[in-house]
Amino acid sequence: MGIKGLKQVISDRAPAALRTVEMKHLVGRKIAIDASTSLYQFLVAVRNEGQNLTTSDGSTTSHLIGLLYRTVSMVETGLKPLYVFDGKPPTMKGGELAKRREKREKAEVILKEAEEEGNEEEALKQLKRLSKVTPEINEQAKRLLKLMGVPHVTAPCEAEAECAALAKAGKVWAAASQDMDTLLFGTPVLLRNLTAPAARKLPIEEIHLKDVLGGLGYTMDQLIDMGIILGCDYCESIRGVGPKSGYEYIKEHKSIEEAIKVEKVAKGMPEEWPFEQARELFRSADVSDCSADFVWEKPDVEGMVQFLVHEMEFNEQRVRSAAAKLEKASGKGQQVRIDSFFKITTNRTAPKKEDAKNGAKRKGGAANGSAKKPKK
Helix, strand or coil: CCCCCHHHHHHHHCHHHEEEECHHHHCCCEEEEEHHHHHHHHHHHHHHCCCCCECCCCCECHHHHHHHHHHHHHHHHCCEEEEEECCCCCHHHHHHHHHHHHHHHHHHHHHHHHHHHCCHHHHHHHHHHHCCCCHHHHHHHHHHHHHHCCCEEECCCCHHHHHHHHHHCCCCCEEECCCCHHHHCCCCEEEECCCCCHHHCCCEEEEEHHHHHHHHCCCHHHHHHHHHHHCCCCCCCCCCCCHHHHHHHHHHHCCHHHHCCCHHHHHHCCCCCCHHHHHHHHHCCCCCCCCCCCCCCCCCHHHHHHHHHHHCCCCHHHHHHHHHHHHHHHHCCCCCCHHHHCCCCCCCCCCCHHHHHHHHHHHHHHHCCCCCCCCC
């Protein structure tokens, strides 16, 4: 689910933290990708087009199609994707998962009615709500990534927390996820829409945590508190508190403990609202020690053909074409960003008198027109 309204708060209060970029601007970057949100995007995108790609026996393949082509596009551009899969959900998320199950059951009933009535628009709407990343889908995705030579890991708990931890540890440059709560887990840079299907033409959003905090005038703890007030996977939102007022309450009162002393806030609080536990989950998420190193390898072309063509009924020519692009990209070696060649340093040593005198002479000469003008 992420954080309700956090993107709006950042857009309004810290616009410098949010920018749009093209994939080519990320060349040479190592990026940890939240696999679950990416696979969900692929499933929903296909259903939005009124189709659900399957094999002859009814097995869904749309997630593999999206994963294959989007990953090839990233690798061709020069990115180094690392996919992170969800582990066991935290106990506090149980309430949110129960609500999702209720919504799915309701959607199934509405879908059946829509199909009986021939209401295609409503049926498609409910199909989107019923899209779910199953364990089988995850295992198929992991198998494909291994064959493509793209590394993947399974997080101890939530994927977005692990992505953030890898970015904080310097193993990757950014975390890519649609969930805004990735910022609350502390990723220095968050990328959104990186794995959105190309047909949707969504711009890639790059959000820098340092600029978010600076623009909002918040500490990291205050950002977490605002996210909890707005509503997250671990706590319901406070009734009557939206993005604008949520920002103002934390800005003025500095913490949830002080904000809930305001009568209007206190009245809107749910009966059970474990904000302290939620805060601790964001501060000290269950993640790995981030000590592992990751390797991007050449694809197993025949393995890809066996899996995608013979088992999942893909077109062989297209699979071999995609594999050839991966081979070509892996043969180039890792592209190096130009900014990696430069290091900003601060010269704290005072200039010698002789150097200062010569500098003054050069300055005077330039003012008198004796110095040569630089070529353009």
